[in-house]
Amino acid sequence: MPHVDYGNDTECVSDLTYARREVDGEVMMGQAMARRLTTVRGSLFYAPEYGYDLRQFLKGPTPAESVINGNIENEILKDERVEDVTAESSFDEAAESLSVRVVGFGEEGPFDLTISIDAVTVKLLREGVT
Numbered sequence: 001m002p003h004v005d006y007g008n009d010t011e012c013v014s015d016l017t018y019a020r021r022e023v024d025g026e027v028m029m030g031q032a033m034a035r036r037l038t039t040v041r042g043s044l045f046y047a048p049e050y051g052y053d054l055r056q057f058l059k060g061p062t063p064a065e066s067v068i069n070g071n072i073e074n075e076i077l078k079d080e081r082v083e084d085v086t087a088e089s090s091f092d093e094a095a096e097s098l099s100v101r102v103v104g105f106g107e108e109g110p111f112d113l114t115i116s117i118d119a120v121t122v123k124l125l126r127e128g129v130t
Helices: 025-036 054-058 065-076
Strands: 008-010 022-024 082-092 097-106 109-117 122-128
Touching: 025 065, 025 097, 025 109, 025 122, 054 065, 054 097, 054 109, 065 082, 065 097
Parallel strands: none
Antiparallel strands: 008 022, 082 097, 097 109, 109 122
């Protein structure tokens, strides 16, 4: 599959890396969506409607997966580069972790990502084209 051009950015999922590498294409898009899904809404003074922090579900009652999925899709669709998206989430009570798979289509082509979230880490497990 050809490289998808979503632009470029500094490598960053939850924090900047020491190397400050540049990433582009579907990797950059996956990281941008992961940040969107781990940012507390209202925490960015310049973008008060940005973010849907999935880590909130590790501390209290977890709503139905369909509610989480709908909120994930709504949040990702706020990004002007995204035209369509589908989210699937699953909560593992024993491991106290949440796994989310997002498959989307943007102005530059398809992208997908899988995120695993637990009390300590946010891991971007897969970022790429579908």
